[in-house]
Amino acid sequence: MKQFSCSACGNRVYFENVACVRCGHALGFDTDLQAMVALEPAADDATLFRRMTATAADVRYCANSFFGVCNWLTPAGSHALCRACNLNRTIPNLSEQGSLQAWQDLEQAKKRLVYSLMRFGLPFQTADSGQGALTFDFVRSAMTGHLDGVVTIDIMEADAVERERQRQQFGEPYRSLLGHLRHESGHFYWKVLVSGTGMLDEFRALFGDERADYANAIAQHYNVGPPPGWDAYHVSAYASAHPWEDWAETWAHYLHMVATLETAEASGMEPRVAGIAFGAAWPFKTYDIYREETFDALLERWIPLTLAMNNLNRSMGHADFYPFVVPAAAVRKLAFVHRAIRDRQIVQNEAAQTQSPSAQPQHLQSAPHPQPAIGN
Incomplete structure (x- = not known):
């Protein structure tokens, strides 16, 4: 991943940061710039921000920022999910103990996967692969795997003790959430590529x-x-x-x-x-x-x-x-x-x-999904 810095003070910041520890400005990941950007309030609306960069358009945080699981930005005209969270079909049942932390860990890993896919310019949906859009189900007591574009991850994989138990059980030298997500995405892209x-x-x-x-x-x-x-x-x-x-x-x-x-x-x-x-x-x-x-x-x-x-x-x-x-x-x-x-x-x-100058490449389009369902 590239090295990011605060666009307000130049301090080094990280992909998961929501605020700069030096100057205190809010931070978010801008998918158009593919960079972390500093933000300042744009209006009386507390959810509206202005990017402190050459690009002056206002933005909002992804709707999932409410749960503390996302720091990606969306256009000011929407209260929607970001391009990464928009790929979710099912999220964990947050009323169950440990589900929120598991979701936070899963989203951190998934954001790194999506970042790489965007850098490669790979599509999240194609009309000719014979499968649906790349989609994620994060659920409890499920079998991790892929089927017709849907990547299912058992949220117990986010538990370090359970992950180590399975690592030893299956004799795997390396096992991580990001590794799982990269592996399962490979099944989707086999049909694409x-x-x-x-x-x-x-x-x-x-x-x-x-x-x-x-x-x-x-x-x-x-x-x-x-x-x-x-x-x-x-x-x-x-x-x-x-x-x-x-x-x-x-x-x-x-x-x-x-x-x-x-x-x-x-x-x-x-x-x-x-x-x-x-x-x-x-x-x-x-x-x-x-x-x-x-x-x-x-x-x-x-x-x-x-x-x-x-x-x-x-x-x-x-x-x-x-x-x-x-x-x-x-x-x-x-x-x-x-x-x-x-x-x-x-x-x-x-x-x-x-294409005409106004046409948008397909890989820049997110797959349209409704608000994610809540897992069992």
């Missing part, structure tokens, strides 16, 4: 034939475990269960890479390999990691960063930051994910050039 596109044959050559019986494959994985030698071909044991899961695990892994590298670069932790090779002085030339960087360049930066972070964690007595060894076969799959996203960007850029 692979199924029905010219990449399906290449997908099958790399990941396997997705037409294999999914239910039997998953049952086999949980009853018997991964096949011997899985770690020579997959980013995780679960990826070996079925080609769809291999794609989703690889997709999540790719999103981990891109988001973490951008954060490391923005924080000054990750000198560019190309810059060092040419003896350039810091700061080195930067690229938009979501749209300009090649996959080989990403990988060249990723490996030394993860080694350094693992050593830092060990120095603090913690488990490895990055508990993975990615084999060459999985690297080729990661490169495939990279190309699938970039190919979509090329198509969208070409389509945008043929």
Whole structure:
């Protein structure tokens, strides 16, 4: 993630902040600017604010800010949900103990996912994928998964003790809310980027034939475990269960890479390999990691960063930051994910050039949903 600063005083602020600790100005995430902006009251209406930037249009906080779960901004003319909260179909039952905290944690993770999807320029709904819009159900006592565009997350995943129990039960070296959301979003984008596109044959050559019986494959994985030698071909044991899961695990892994590298670069932790090779002085030339960087360049930066972070964690007595060894076969799959996203960007850029100046690219439109239902 990029580094943000308060547009009133220049103090460093974070993606989840609602106020600047130095100057006290209210803060919100502006999806149009893709930045955190400082706000000041705009009128007698306490819910109306003016952005302290070159853009003078008034804004409001997302309606879910009332519950303390969102700091994203919406146009002044609406009292609606922001582009991220508008993707919710079901929210937890807030009358149940612990549900509000769980929802707060889920929304923080989901906002980071949506931020990445917007940076990639990926659509939240498409007419040709054979599924509905990307939608989220946050409910209790549900099976986490994806079906026809709907990502369901059991809110108990937000409980650190329960998440650790399941991590050990399933033998997973890494388990997080953001990881779940990235994985499940991968199932949605398989239909957008692979199924029905010219990449399906290449997908099958790399990941396997997705037409294999999914239910039997998953049952086999949980009853018997991964096949011997899985770690020579997959980013995780679960990826070996079925080609769809291999794609989703690889997709999540790719999103981990891109988001973490951008954060490391923005924080000054990750000198560019190309810059060092040419003896350039810091700061080195930067690229938009979501749209300009090649996959080989990403990988060249990723490996030394993860080694350094693992050593830092060990120095603090913690488990490895990055508990993975990615084999060459999985690297080729990661490169495939990279190309699938970039190919979509090329198509969208070409389509945008043929539109009238007033037309809005599809990826900037949110999926229309009513006020989210309350989960059980």
